[in-house]
Amino acid sequence: MGIANKVAVVTGAASGIGKEIARVFLGAGAKVAIADLNAKGADDTARELDPTGAAAMGVAMDVTNESAVDMGMDQVARKFGQIDILVSNAGIQIVQPLDQFDFGQWKKMLAIHLDGAFLTTRAALRYMYKQGKGGSIIYMGSVHSKEASPLKAPYVTAKHGLIGLAKVVAKEGAKHGVRANVICPGYVWTPLVEKQIPETAKERGISEEEVIKKVMLGETVDGEFTTVADVAAAALFFASFETNALTGQSLIVSHGWIMQ
Ligand code: NAD
Numbered sequence: 001m002g003i004a005n006k007v008a009v010v011t012g013a014a015s016g017i018g019k020e021i022a023r024v025f026l027g028a029g030a031k032v033a034i035a036d037l038n039a040k041g042a043d044d045t046a047r048e049l050d051p052t053g054a055a056a057m058g059v060a061m062d063v064t065n066e067s068a069v070d071m072g073m074d075q076v077a078r079k080f081g082q083i084d085i086l087v088s089n090a091g092i093q094i095v096q097p098l099d100q101f102d103f104g105q106w107k108k109m110l111a112i113h114l115d116g117a118f119l120t121t122r123a124a125l126r127y128m129y130k131q132g133k134g135g136s137i138i139y140m141g142s143v144h145s146k147e148a149s150p151l152k153a154p155y156v157t158a159k160h161g162l163i164g165l166a167k168v169v170a171k172e173g174a175k176h177g178v179r180a181n182v183i184c185p186g187y188v189w190t191p192l193v194e195k196q197i198p199e200t201a202k203e204r205g206i207s208e209e210e211v212i213k214k215v216m217l218g219e220t221v222d223g224e225f226t227t228v229a230d231v232a233a234a235a236l237f238f239a240s241f242e243t244n245a246l247t248g249q250s251l252i253v254s255h256g257w258i259m260q
Contacts, residue, residue, distance in 0.1 A: 004029030012090030014041030065114030134177025186254025
C-alpha cells in the first residue's frame with residue numbers, strides 16, 4: 001500500500017483541508033496538482049509545499065466550469081503523465097434560514113459541491129479508465145452528509161448527495177479498479193468555519209463562544225475540533241487502499257459528534 005509516484009489532483013487545495021491533504025500526499029511521495037479557483041493561491045501553495053516544482057503544480061480551476069475542469073485535468077496529465085487520485089474537496093458555506101434562502105445562493109452551493117464533484121469525477125475517470133491501472137476518488141463530505149443542522153439547507157443537501165455519487169462511481173468504476181469513498185469531517189478550524197461563526201451567532205441570536213462550544217463542538221466526545229491533519233490522514237488511507245474491498249464507503253472523522 002502507498003501512493004509513491006501516483007498523481008493526485010486535490011481541488012480547493014489552496015487553503016484549509018485541501019492544502020493539508022496536498023502536503024501529506026507530497027510527503028508520501030505522490031505528485032500533486034493543487035487545483036483552486038484562487039489561481040495565485042494554488043501557485044503559491046505549490047511553491048510553498050514543493051519549492052523544486054518537480055512534484056507539485058498549481059492549477060487554476062473553477063470546479064463549476066466544465067471546460068475549466070477538463071482543461072485543468074489535461075494540464076495535470078500533460079505535466080505528470082497520468083491521474084491516479086482525485087480528491088474532490090473544493091467547497092464553501094452559506095448559512096441562511098430556508099424560508100429566506102436566496103435561490104441564486106442555493107444554486108451556487110449546489111454548483112460548487114455537486115456540479116464540481118461530477119465534473120472533476122468525469123474528467124478523472126476518463127484518464128483512469130484509459131490508463132487501466134485503477135484509481136481512487138475521494139469526496140470531501142461532512143458530518144452533514146449524514147446529519148442536518150438548521151440554516152444549512154443546500155450544504156446538507158449537497159453533502160448527502162456526494163454519498164450517492166460515490167456509490168455510483170464505486171459500482172461503475174469497479175471493473176476498472178476505480179474506488180470511491182467519502183470522508184465526513186466534523187468541524188475543522190479553517191477559513192470556511194471562521195467565517196461561519198459570526199454568521200451563525202447572528203442568525204441564532206447567541207454569542208460566538210456559544211456557537212463554538214454548543215453548536216460546533218457540543219455533541220463531540222471531548223469538545224475538540226477535528227484537525228486538518230486528522231482529515232488528511234483519512235484521505236491518505238483511502239488513497240492508499242489498493243482493492244475494491246474498500247469502496248462506496250463513508251468515514252466520519254468528528255470526535256464522535258455522530259457515531260454510525
Ligand atoms: P477553505 O475555505 O479553507 O478552503 C476551500 C477552498 O476551496 C479555497 O481555497 C477556495 O478558493 C476553494 N474553492 C471555492 N470555490 C471553488 C471553486 N468553485 N472551484 C475551485 N476551488 C474553489 O475550506 P475548508 O474548510 O478547507 O473546506 C474544504 C472542504 O471540506 C469543503 O468541501 C467543506 O465543505 C469540507 N468540510 C469542511 C469542514 C470544516 O469544518 N472546515 C467540515 C466538513 C467538511
